Amino acid sequence: MPARTRLYTKNDWLREAVVTPSATLGVEKYRDQSRRDFARLIHCPSFRRLQGKTQLFPSHESDFFRNRLTHSLEVAQIAKSIAIRINSTDPFFKRNPINLDMVEFAGLAHDLGHPPFGHNGEATLDRLMLRHGGFEGNAQTLRLIARIEKKTTTEFPSASRSPRAVDPVSLTDLRLGLNLTYRSLASILKYDRIIPQTEAARVSQGSEKKPVKGYYASEGKLVERIKAHVAPEFGDKFRTIECHIMDVADDIAYSTYDLEDAFKANFLTPLAMMAKDDEFKEKIAAKVRESLSTKLPGVSASFAVSDVNDILGEIFKPLLQFNDATLKKLNEGATEAELSFLIGTHTSAGSQALAEKGYLRTSFTSDLVGRFIRGVQVIPDSSCPSMSAVHLDVDTFKSVETLKHFAFELLIVSPMLKIAEKRGDQIIKTLFECFMGDRSLLPSDWRELYGTIDSEAWQARVVCDYISGMSDRYCVEMYARITSENPITIWKPH
Structure with missing residues (x-):
């Protein structure tokens, strides 16, 4: 069978960093690349933080209500059930079965980029970032697993120093996030379009009033490489079957749970x-x-x-x-x-x-x-x-x-949720302005990243990345530490 007619090829399982420190420990024949990506996701901090992010109702209201983590677990289970059904009933996929680990990965990862306070937090960050490429949850998910998570850069640790995040000469972003395979990255790429980088471009498209779904221009070259490895000759809108399944499973979970x-x-x-x-x-x-x-x-x-x-x-x-x-x-x-x-x-x-x-x-x-x-x-x-x-x-x-x-x-339209919406908007706006005005308030690693490039767009994106990764509770605590007369603590580490 020609390579292009297979559901998966060896190009799907390549990574941005071909050689990683773990690769020198020997080939793990007992698990494939998709399973390794699944493990990297489960063990990363961003996945754990989903337990502290709002799904529909604020998570502190009741331990019954779903949060982003439990929602993601449900989406992953529904997506896997869909894939099992397709593999069992469709003649083509009986011969070319969908990778269940990959489908489950997409379900677990799809909401990683959502900020504190749900869709309201997303709208606030998008407004604050309007002049610098905006903010959108799906775009942030790709950026998070491909850039922000601290597993690998193009430089590897040595006995003398840790790897750099940015090359200070070429101003190149060296971060590779979780260093996932191209097929895993493709599984969460729902919208095949670059988000306009300027407010004027947003206005011209009539989409300045709400987050534009897509991916950031900063990940444009990465998306090109993803497409080249996963579907090099495909000329239509890019979306893998795993991403399709995840999207349907997400809608099913939303509409029922x-x-x-x-x-x-x-x-x-x-x-x-x-x-x-x-x-x-x-x-x-x-x-x-x-x-x-x-x-x-x-x-x-x-x-x-x-x-x-x-x-x-x-x-x-x-x-x-x-x-x-x-x-x-x-x-x-x-x-x-x-x-x-x-x-x-x-x-x-x-x-x-x-x-x-x-x-x-x-x-x-x-x-x-x-x-x-x-x-x-x-x-x-x-x-x-x-x-x-x-x-x-x-x-x-x-x-x-x-x-x-x-x-x-x-x-x-509920007054109770409107109050929470207003509160979340105020908290995120205040934190953003404080960090942009005084980078010393940032944790040391984020402060260092902020200072690597003398550009307002870069610095705003660093601050946006930091805030969007916060849980709801941590966001409230940080706000209290900066603004309250009776802060919870000044000693809690960033």
Whole structure:
């Protein structure tokens, strides 16, 4: 079989640094390169810090709610299940199985670049970095594993000195992050575009008001090398099959488990969702139409309020169906007032039960996840298998998108979350301005990195990298140490 028709080739498993210190210890024949990358991810500090980053609700509110780490674990499990199903059912992938470690890696790594305070923190950092290339979570994930994590540079440690991060003469960034294989780096490259480097460029594209999805110009050459190794002759938008699977798994997790957290927190109930007015539901329908046109081109983007109602009714039908006792009363004949009372009390009780009864919630979300996984379809690309596409069938896609946007649109207008949003914005803005004004506040290694290049763009990116890597709690603590009259401590190490 020609190399280009294989799902994986030896070029996929090459690294930026061909020779590493660990390579001199001998070849580990018992594990392949994808497994080594998986291990490097699990053991890196950025992965551990995900436990302290917000998913939907602030992690200190309850130990029930998901954080970025538990969300990533769920995405990885769902992604692996999708890959196992494809390997088992599709003829092409029975012969060319998807690497399960690589799919799991993509699920675990996909949110590494998210800053403190979730999407609100992302918007704040993007605004602060608008003149220097912006900030975006997916772009930061690539930068983090390919640059920021402290495992390898192009120079290796010696007895006399540690490796340098930047060449002071050529001003070249020597960092290689975790020194992952090209295929692992490709697995988290969701958006094949360079984020505009200037505010003027953002304005000209009409995207200055929100983070632009893509990768930073600073990683542009790296992305070129990734493409050259993974799919050298592919001319369309670059996205590997592992990345496709991770993206679908992420949507499934968002649409089910974020909803479960919202039910547990009593922010939402099925009845409250179904009872929303048509104006709100039209916002949801518009979001779904937009997703249909961008993610499933060629499929009719028709989607109306009535479709939202049909999906909600179908999804929540098992929870709101009449029990035998209620059906008996209805069959025996009931007045209009009795009928209204029976229907009202039954639907209200069934809706509230989902928020209060853990067995019901678990069964509900488990059934949804299984159903959505069964709705995954794969389109093999025999000429370039690494670029094979994966997506949800149309009906499943509409259900996932409806639930995902419903929870998000309801929660972002909540006064309680608005307070947290405002607080996070103020904290990140203050820290950014303090560090840019006085680099002595930075830890020693970050302070040294800040001073290697006398450029505001470089220094702003260093500060942005530092803040974005903080957990929510550490970010709050740092803010208190700088601004509070009663700081928690001045001795806690950076």
